[in-house]
Amino acid sequence: MTVTEQDITDYVDRVRAALADLPPAVRDELTEDLPEHLTEVAAEADGSLVDRLGEPEAYAAELRVAAGAAGPATGGRRDERIAAVVRRLRDRRDRLDVRLGPLLGYATAGEFLRLLRPAWWVLRGYLAAALIGTLGGGLTLFPRPFQSVLAGFLLLVVAIPLSVSFGRRSGELRRWPRVLNQVTAVVLVCFGLVLFQSLDQRRNDPIGYYPVENQYDQVRDVFVYDGEGRLVRNARLFDQNGAPIRLGYPDCAEPGRQDEAFRAGYPYCPEQAPFGPRSVPTPPGTPPTASPEPTATPTAQPTATPTATTEPTPQPTR
């Protein structure tokens, strides 16, 4: 026998080295009894292993093709089971695809979603820019890296077209770049959710959006006095647009009658008037909360009250 144990080990090592790109489990499985096999080959006839079988690299290439190791089918039964599960999930997805399509007015849901792809590319570019924009700053709707609006603008101008052109070519990606692309998409979507969520919260938070000190914050009631210093009852306040101005709250009204007090107008609590007792009494026979008065108020009251109604009658009585 001209072939030694060492020759066989060397040959096997070189074959294994040539198969180094395969998953270790597959490679081990392919070569596990190769030493015994080569011993057999060596025992049968004279000549070196290379003379008999060719170079180990060529042997490895032939082995790879014959064992189908280039494809995923060689991984063994466990891989086949996984492949079967994947196939079932795909079938289910395809059925769902066809069933949802008509609801959207398309043959399949996928057809509709494919139309949205360019929109996703734009959104992806924006999200990428916004993510970079958080550098040296906080979460902002407009990317502002290191507080620079200009940099954020440039970022958007670069990121969005880049994302779109990348999206148009994403069909050419090989397996790993494609997986990377999908992982990036998931990360960006998660970031987007966090971003919008945080902005939403900030909007609901009054601090920063309203002046902290509103000089009318403390107002509980409004007392209107006419030119003669008399308290006006059932007064209404309007702004320049005719929208009612609401200030204060009818604290003194009974719990169930606060709506009435609102409708009656200012002051809510005439007995708490800060100045003088010279109140203008309501016209006889109508209680302060009566309904006929409010209907006439918005336009009539400001001009009518001082001259026509209030002055002549009540003055003599008090």
Place this chain on the structure above:
Amino acid sequence: MHTTVGSVDTTQLLKGVLDLAVLAVLRDSDGYGYDILRRLREAGLEEVGDASVYGTLRRLFAAGLLTTYVVPSESGPHRKYYALNAAGRDQLTRSGKTWRSFATTMDALLEDRGMAA
């Protein structure tokens, strides 16, 4: 490419039928790798490559068509024997039919053109 069009290359033909050939030589008796190789060559498949047969055996085993067992030997290395299981026999029957119908078609085709040897 014009280079691939030419005379029928036995190694090209072998690629398509090596699975069937390996299953066939295991039909009557189990065998170990080198033994199977030898049987194939004795049957007339001279061009069959060592690595091709070895790789094919691994693949058929992985596909669940073969079972293996190890037989210790005093003189040489332990030998891993391959045997057909039920799935392997089924596969052999089905592939055998496919091959026969294919071969018949080819024979008829050659006969029609008056080229039969």
